[in-house]
Amino acid sequence: MTQKIANDVYWVGVRDASLVVFDIVVPTEHGTTYNSYLIKGEKHNVLLDTSKKDFSETYFANLEEICPVKEIDYVVVHHTEPDHSGALKELLQRNPDITVIHSRPCRKFLDNLLNQDFKSWVISSGDTLDLGGKTLKFFVTPFLHWPDTMMSYLEEEQILFSCDFMGAHYTTEKTDSILNSALSEEDHKDMVEAFEFYYSMIMRPYNEHILKAIKMLDELEIRMVAPSHGMVMDKNPQQFYEWYREKANNYLVRLQSKRATIVYASAYGNTARVMEFVREGMEDAGVEVDVFDTSSAPMEQIINSIELASAVVFGTSTINAKAPEPIFSVIANLVVLNVSGRKAAVFGSFGWSGEGITMCEDLCRAMHMKLEQEPFRVQMTPSDEQLDQAREWGYGLGLKVLG
Numbered sequence: 117m118t119q120k121i122a123n124d125v126y127w128v129g130v131r132d133a134s135l136v137v138f139d140i141v142v143p144t145e146h147g148t149t150y151n152s153y154l155i156k157g158e159k160h161n162v163l164l165d166t167s168k169k170d171f172s173e174t175y176f177a178n179l180e181e182i183c184p185v186k187e188i189d190y191v192v193v194h195h196t197e198p199d200h201s202g203a204l205k206e207l208l209q210r211n212p213d214i215t216v217i218h219s220r221p222c223r224k225f226l227d228n229l230l231n232q233d234f235k236s237w238v239i240s241s242g243d244t245l246d247l248g249g250k251t252l253k254f255f256v257t258p259f260l261h262w263p264d265t266m267m268s269y270l271e272e273e274q275i276l277f278s279c280d281f282m283g284a285h286y287t288t289e290k291t292d293s294i295l296n297s298a299l300s301e302e303d304h305k306d307m308v309e310a311f312e313f314y315y316s317m318i319m320r321p322y323n324e325h326i327l328k329a330i331k332m333l334d335e336l337e338i339r340m341v342a343p344s345h346g347m348v349m350d351k352n353p354q355q356f357y358e359w360y361r362e363k364a365n366n367y368l369v370r371l372q373s374k375r376a377t378i379v380y381a382s383a384y385g386n387t388a389r390v391m392e393f394v395r396e397g398m399e400d401a402g403v404e405v406d407v408f409d410t411s412s413a414p415m416e417q418i419i420n421s422i423e424l425a426s427a428v429v430f431g432t433s434t435i436n437a438k439a440p441e442p443i444f445s446v447i448a449n450l451v452v453l454n455v456s457g458r459k460a461a462v463f464g465s466f467g468w469s470g471e472g473i474t475m476c477e478d479l480c481r482a483m484h485m486k487l488e489q490e491p492f493r494v495q496m497t498p499s500d501e502q503l504d505q506a507r508e509w510g511y512g513l514g515l516k517v518l519g
């Protein structure tokens with residue numbers, strides 16, 4: 117099924133309602149769509165992205181309904197992730213004369229994806245393509261969410277083809293339409309939830325890049341946002357756009373933050389006791405501290421706190437020569453943030469070997485976090501003197517957080 121979404125603009129994508137997990141880690145309660153668009157100009161026909169390879173048969177059937185592949189002149193590859201580019205090879209087999217439009221970083225990805233020659237046009241931000249009665253303007257928007265990402269804007273219809281930016285893993289069988297204006301109030305709420313979840317799982321590490329893109333896109337009148345997943349937003353596109361701006365601003369909030377997040381795992385309360393004094397020291401230095409016990413705190417709260425913190429401090433026990441699983445879990449969940457260069461430090465209590473602390477430090481390094489000072493270690497139950505030292509350690513760390 118295809119749909120005309122504006123004058124000479126067609127949605128020719130596919131729905132994947134049964135998808136339950138995307139990219140290994142993202143649950144997709146409402147499935148998803150692989151959006152592809154066709155614009156028919158007086159001079160040229162241009163295709164925007166393709167679909168996931170597994171759906172090629174349906175995809176080409178949809179596309180041919182609107183335009184024979186032989187009559188397509190250009191394909192814009194906004195991003196080479198295989199959910200959008202999986203059918204590209206077949207497209208070029210069916211019509212090798214198609215010119216692939218892409219960003220400069222995309223070239224290498226395309227070479228490795230296609231392993232063949234192809235007609236290529238590397239665009240820069242502001243370049244335009246005259247389709248005859250329609251003008252497509254291009255924007256290079258790296259890291260939303262791959263280095264190759266770009267977007268297109270159809271000037272006459274004021275449609276932003278935004279790639280994964282402002283996307284959502286959402287589809288519904290209740291309407292054949294791809295437009296969000298066609299959703300019932302209840303379904304629209306689900307769609308908004310999916311839109312927000314998509315940001316939090318996929319786009320959130322790239323807030324800095326979202327702000328850069330928005331600076332460019334702000335010049336545009338946007339009547340419709342056509343992302344590469346989920347519904348095309350003809351209803352309130354500006355509201356969704358502003359929501360992104362607000363979320364991306366968390367990057368600036370964090371840069372000015374005087375906050376730290378302490379996350380700890382403690383079996384018999386020894387690490388927890390040290391934590392209290394580390395916390396006191398940091399607060400004495402003037403740092404605002406959020407504390408989370410990994411055995412009870414919801415992961416989302418921990419991650420939300422870390423997003424806005426200048427520093428992350430891990431308190432860890434040692435169990436069977438390792439840091440306990442919840443510490444690994446928090447670190448694994450940092451994948452939804454950008455913690456490169458983030459200040460970090462580790463403390464903990466151990467019995468005889470203390471690998472948990474070393475391991476935690478190694479994990480921080482692997483996440484490209486910056487360890488600010490030597491770890492603070494206590495063997496078994498901390499003495500009063502060690503607790504005083506913990507406070508001092510926290511105070512020193514606090515000054516570094518503020519510095």
Ligand SMILES: Cc1cc2nc3c(=O)[nH]c(=O)nc-3n(C[C@H](O)[C@H](O)[C@H](O)COP(=O)(O)O)c2cc1C
Pocket residue numbers: 381382383384385386387388432433434435436437438465466467468469470471495496497
């Ligand atoms: C099941 C278990 C395994 C442990 N394995 C180690 C270990 O391999 N190396 C070590 O240094 N301490 C080990 N310990 C000792 C704890 O790390 C130590 O008691 C520490 O003080 C506990 O701190 P906590 O109360 O903050 O969890 C182990 C403790 C338990 C209960």
